[in-house]
Amino acid sequence: MYLTRLLYVSDYNRDRPFNAAQMLKSAIAKNRANQITGALWFDGRQFIQVLEGGRHAVSETYHRIAHDERHNNIELVSCNSVTERFFPQWSMGYFGDTLTNQQTILRYSTSDKLIPNEMSPDSLLGLMMTLELKNLE
Amino acid sequence: MYLTRLLYVSDYNRDRPFNAAQMLKSAIAKNRANQITGALWFDGRQFIQVLEGGRHAVSETYHRIAHDERHNNIELVSCNSVTERFFPQWSMGYFGDTLTNQQTILRYSTSDKLIPNEMSPDSLLGLMMTLELKNLE
Amino acid sequence: MYLTRLLYVSDYNRDRPFNAAQMLKSAIAKNRANQITGALWFDGRQFIQVLEGGRHAVSETYHRIAHDERHNNIELVSCNSVTERFFPQWSMGYFGDTLTNQQTILRYSTSDKLIPNEMSPDSLLGLMMTLELKNLE
Amino acid sequence: MYLTRLLYVSDYNRDRPFNAAQMLKSAIAKNRANQITGALWFDGRQFIQVLEGGRHAVSETYHRIAHDERHNNIELVSCNSVTERFFPQWSMGYFGDTLTNQQTILRYSTSDKLIPNEMSPDSLLGLMMTLELKNLE
Amino acid sequence: MYLTRLLYVSDYNRDRPFNAAQMLKSAIAKNRANQITGALWFDGRQFIQVLEGGRHAVSETYHRIAHDERHNNIELVSCNSVTERFFPQWSMGYFGDTLTNQQTILRYSTSDKLIPNEMSPDSLLGLMMTLELKNLE
Amino acid sequence: MYLTRLLYVSDYNRDRPFNAAQMLKSAIAKNRANQITGALWFDGRQFIQVLEGGRHAVSETYHRIAHDERHNNIELVSCNSVTERFFPQWSMGYFGDTLTNQQTILRYSTSDKLIPNEMSPDSLLGLMMTLELKNLE
Amino acid sequence: MYLTRLLYVSDYNRDRPFNAAQMLKSAIAKNRANQITGALWFDGRQFIQVLEGGRHAVSETYHRIAHDERHNNIELVSCNSVTERFFPQWSMGYFGDTLTNQQTILRYSTSDKLIPNEMSPDSLLGLMMTLELKNLE
Amino acid sequence: MYLTRLLYVSDYNRDRPFNAAQMLKSAIAKNRANQITGALWFDGRQFIQVLEGGRHAVSETYHRIAHDERHNNIELVSCNSVTERFFPQWSMGYFGDTLTNQQTILRYSTSDKLIPNEMSPDSLLGLMMTLELKNLE
Amino acid sequence: MYLTRLLYVSDYNRDRPFNAAQMLKSAIAKNRANQITGALWFDGRQFIQVLEGGRHAVSETYHRIAHDERHNNIELVSCNSVTERFFPQWSMGYFGDTLTNQQTILRYSTSDKLIPNEMSPDSLLGLMMTLELKNLE
């Protein structure tokens, strides 16, 4: 019903085995089934994720993710009804810790060592959308 | 008098014979006579239609359409006085369920299986105008 | 789902028997069942009606009303999703052609003989809300 | 850090024993410890809850609540950074299904049988703030 | 159709006999017939007049007035479609050159000797509405 | 003094001989003398005219035009003080009933048979400015 | 023509004899003749003056004042066309260095020793209007 | 301190000898010393001048100019604190009565015979900035 | 010159002797000399201070305060040019950790244990102004 965009941030849980490619593959499959789109930042330490979709699907997906023990210190940053998706072309886009991506971090954050749970909702969404633009070029 | 734009959504009634091309041809003829312009989405299951024209002509046309038994579960989404038409070049433009059109759906809706009566007025008009732009290119 | 407000205007059809009190009583009963609120102006010649409620209920009620032969020349003036109702306390408020009400007409219209289908959406809603205020005092 | 307001809706899970007074007492204790304020609607069938506080505390509390099996079909409606709390005086205010409260429902929703997961973020927050006002009077 | 407000200014033509009370009486009668409302300033030298009503009635009345030889140097200052009338209670209100009225002039004009055709549309409408307020008190 | 833009609409009076080219030539001459600019639509049945210039010159010219028996049913649509002219390059531009021009009509009006006195001020000015743009190309 | 408001600041010239009451009396007489209104601050060291009236009268008066050798270091702070006067009741209001007035200074300035030529246009007009309000009470 | 922009208009005083080139040369020298920038219109009859610079320098320069007997009927049109200059590249730009410049006049004024003291502040600044743009091309 | 408002937050340095009343008395004396106004929150652990005054005085005072070893972890939160002071009546208002004041904290912060350097500029200024209002009542 209500098209919804949610953004959260979290810390990678070093105590759990984690395979980014594999997790992404399974997430993309699930998201496709749930009509979720979005993008994920992972730099080996931190996650930033945008989820877009129906209010129910976004909630259900987020609740699953929020209890995934592969990350912790999860902070829900923002969630709102929106008119259109910002990441419609990606079941889950992925921004790794490449040089190009790193240069964008400092523009939106207080440090080039990303500490997402200290960033404002506007800076976090600005960062994710600038990364999308750079990666679509 | 008052230039008016109306948008409604509905479900195709599988119990009635329906020939899209023929219906469109007759609708275009009637709309031309009534000075109605607009666009129609039909994907075999659902309709989204924008009607633009005089307040009286739009009302009269809509009332006829609303009692057409070839569709049901009709929901009037929005109706307003406007300064100019958004679809002046089409007596009734048509967006079928092509690949190009399908890619635009997800941008404005919670699912790639269009459920128009769960979409907001802004998302529905945004969808129809993006489809127009893509099809005019 | 989408809380919706609709306003239409129409002419009383003199060829049909019409009993305002009776029609209102039955409308109020139906509206209560459909969770519709609103207000109706009737001065012996013209109707102005506001319907508020769920998008589906408002559409269904409007389609019924639009085919009621007790009025004709029905013009749909405006229909929009809204955050709150303006007439929550009335299953269907009624403004008859009293002196008090008549004085308000001229403020919003080009004539003290109301010709609603020549009035703008803003003037019509302004009129109905001013009448509500006066009648709640 | 970031003062945050979150609103979610859910259905009461009839399969679980539930004691509103007891739950509230324990929630208030926990919220006081976590510096959470807010308000809860419960009418025997549905919940609407606003949580206000630090981003981390709101997230942590919400994650706990979202996995509480006493309700289900939980939908996160909105979450945002804000300048000030709207319910600072309540560790968790409570609106039961009283007559006074019921009259406010219809103003913001499509039905007097509250179906919160069909309501827009603005209507839901409007409802909760109007209830607060009425109950502070 | 289009509710319209027009404001013009003119000079009294000293070469013609002029009886304000009589003219006003006849104007009020005609305006009542034409559903025109408004207000007139006359100080023995200058006229400022606001006409409100249907676009056609305002035009027709204005064209008649514009060719009335009892005044000349007529300047049409502003004419616009509006949502509601500002002078609904007066078929033609009248502001003479009383002390109370004179004090309001200087607030909106460059001189206490009113020279309306040197005044801006906003100042002229502000003057007429302030005079209305003072005279309704 | 006050730079002013006026727009009116009228019907061609079939009972009077009318030569568009000749009228235009004389109007342009007079307008040049009066520093009036603007544009005129004439399609054999209807006139739409924009006049720009000093408040006094626009009024005087309009009063003359309003009493010209070659047209009737004249409606003054809008008149306002403005910062700059929109048609500075034309003493009186002319839009005839060409194919190109006709296609623009439907965008701003309820019918391709122009009925200007049923059009809103915004639609009429939008139409005249779009025609100007097309004709300057 | 153009109703204009001007604000300037200056230093009292100690080398010239100066009698505030006498100057004010003569200024008020001249302003009444020129249809100027406004207010003057004088604290024995500094002047702040607002002049309101016709563009020509304000200019002419200001030019005279600007060459008056009883003050110097004159800075023109702001001058603009306006819809209405802010000091219509005073041919020239006067704010001396009373206790009441002094308390208002600090609110708008960097020091309780007024240095007007270091103050912004907004702070200076805010100061003069707050003084007017206090002195009208 | 406060970066200030001032615009005034005046009439050439035919009783005084006047050499535009010489005056401009000396004005440019003085302005350069006073850090004044701006532009001057002179067409043999009228002046329009914009002065930009520090509040004190603009005031002092304006006071000198206002007492220069080579022009009279000087009207101060506008004076305000601004964030940046609009004519930074010119110690005093000059727009003479060339054909190119003349065509711009009618766009902003009621007549191609410039009567600046009948023009609004917005029209005058619009004129000067359009002339600058045309002359920088 | 530029009237300026600055807000900073800091931690009380427990290693230094500190006497609030004495510090305040001396601060008030210095501020009066420097024409500084403002307000200070001190609850035994944290400081929030607003300084208002001339840009130079505020800077100079702030630099002194920033090197005062009685507090540390000083964070400059905001500094801006403003039109008027918000605390003109206090050379340095003081809000201690009273019950009344404490209730206001939670409204603007994530915890009733004030952690000012985690609060946004808007929340901090909102808190200080609400405290002022409560203490002026």
Place this chain on the structure above:
Amino acid sequence: MYLTRLLYVSDYNRDRPFNAAQMLKSAIAKNRANQITGALWFDGRQFIQVLEGGRHAVSETYHRIAHDERHNNIELVSCNSVTERFFPQWSMGYFGDTLTNQQTILRYSTSDKLIPNEMSPDSLLGLMMTLELKNLE
């Protein structure tokens, strides 16, 4: 936490030895460590500096700079929380007194001899951003 932008101005202290290149090299090293970005103007007499980064890092850096005896008369101009940095690519950009840079000064200031502590926050930030643009070209 809070991404912050600060701008201050100061005078070069001629009594201290100063080596711009060396200072800059050390500043850049420190800023890189503190994740500070920004830009510095130095023309041999005056400094303007923008610092961007975390609120704590900006404060700590600014406090150090504010006590550096190589400059004095330091005025803090503005400090605010922001969504993104304006100088992300420079640990400390440098604008010397080149011809190109000098031409930009007059656009934002009252004199080509920069007196930054007499400039408004908007003019100073406008100047620094225009210099950045010119130097990135």
